[in-house]
Amino acid sequence: MDALDLNPDGYGGTYKLVGGRPSLDFVNTISWPDTEREHDWLALPENARRWFAAMELPFPRGKTVDVAPLYKARQLLTRVLRPLAHEQTVPEAALAELSKAVAKAYQSRAIDPRTLAWRWPEPSTAQDALTPLLLDAAELVTAADHERLRYCPSCDWLFQDQTRNGQRRWCDMADCGSRDKARRYYHRTKA
């Protein structure tokens, strides 16, 4: 898995798209959450634009875009998706907030008179740009089965296991997977 070209701003690690779903990769824009190594990849607004481009999601054009709504939405999606991946109960308040945000996003949808298909407007604010992420999260929550929604036992990044055998354990074999392998090898040889 290749690292995404985000400005690390002095941080030693890399950011990779491991989630398999845009809302999970969005939650993963915080590395090592709730640890001393925690790093927010979207702390630099320029990274927000690069992230949306890498996801092939529309982002407002203007040079100065207020990215504050991104942080708020990421916090909300984390409150919903992390417990879901950990097979814990999702707080009702968070679900209510997600429902409200999705309902609001739907208000901007319109039928294109030429194609007769639903069309989303070009985003003019960061809040608008969040729509596909909110919808993706809602789809994950309301899916019949959450079995393939997982978290990395090493770094807590979230991902959807899309492997055929459903045995994916790590965010990335090259990072957390190999770290674990090395650790196990070390313990074995020490004993």
Ligand SMILES: [Zn+2]
């Ligand atoms: Zn990991």
